[in-house]
Each structure stands twice: as structure tokens, then as C-alpha cells.
Amino acid sequence: MATVRIPTPLRKYTQGAEEVQINAGTVRELIENLETAHPGIRERICDDKGAVRRFVNVFVGEEDIRFLDNLDTAVKDSDEVSIVPAIAGGTTTTS
Template sequence: MATVRIPTPLRKYTEGKEEVDIAGANVGQLLDNLDAKHGGIGERIRDPKGAVRRFVNIFVGDEDIRFLDGLETPVKDGDEVSIIPAIAGGL
């Protein structure tokens, strides 16, 4: 199982938990399992075609999956996966 760090805006789907343990051989499977366990969170992370939404960044350890294998990025037991919504703004 991997530990998935949940950002504050999505914690309503995980009963307020900051971290949840989820199994999956790769990021795509992990996200499928996350949504199966915590219904509704998946549509906030992925678009209707299954791609990670533009404003969501996912990291396995310190590596952004966009620079790895995307949803096919392998996940091992003990890995930390972080879901980070993009922040925009300015003066």
C-alpha cells in the first residue's frame, strides 16, 4: 500500500483524513482504488476521459508524474503519493 496525502479541499471525501493508505500497482490503479474507497474524489482529480485534470499535480515521492510515466507511473509499497492542487493568483 502507498500513503496518499490528501489536500485540504478534498478531505471532505476522506472523512477529514490528511492521509489514506491505498493499494495500486501504478498511479492510475491507485486513483481508481482511491475513488472506490472514497466516492466522489476521483472526479475532482481526473477529467471524464480519465486524464489528470490540468490544475492537479500528482507526485510519487518528490517526482511529478508528468515527468515520469503519467498514470502508468509505478507505485511501490511504502511510497508516498501527494495530490496537490495548483494555486494561481497574483497582484
């Protein structure tokens, strides 16, 4: 299973977990399975057409999926996938 790094503002969906393990062959599957495991999280990452929101960056390893195959980017079990807001300001919970 791939390791998914969850940014602070989305940890309310993962019961506070900074990382979760998700089974997936592509980023699209990974987001679907992330939603199944943690309902509500997909809407924060993707818009209503299913595309990754403009201000959200998804990295497989060190590479932004926009520079790879976007949602069709392959994910291996050994991969670390990071979801990172495109900004640095005001994204952290106090809890």
C-alpha cells in the first residue's frame, strides 16, 4: 500500500493521522479509496468535476502529478504520495 501524507487542514478526516496507507494503482484510485476510508476528504482535494483543485498539489514521491500523468499517474506500493496546499499561510489546526 502507498503511504499518503495528509496536510494539517485535512487531518480532521483522518482522525488526526499524518499518514495513511492506501491501496491504489493510480492517483485517481488512490483518491477514491482515500474517500472510502475517510469520507469527505475528496471534496477538499478535487472539484465537482473530479479534477484536483487548482490550489492543491499532489506529489508522487518528489514529482507533482501535473508534470506526470495527472490523475492517471501510476502509484506503486512503495510510493509516498503527498497532498500539499499550494500555499503556506493559515492552514493549521490548533488541536
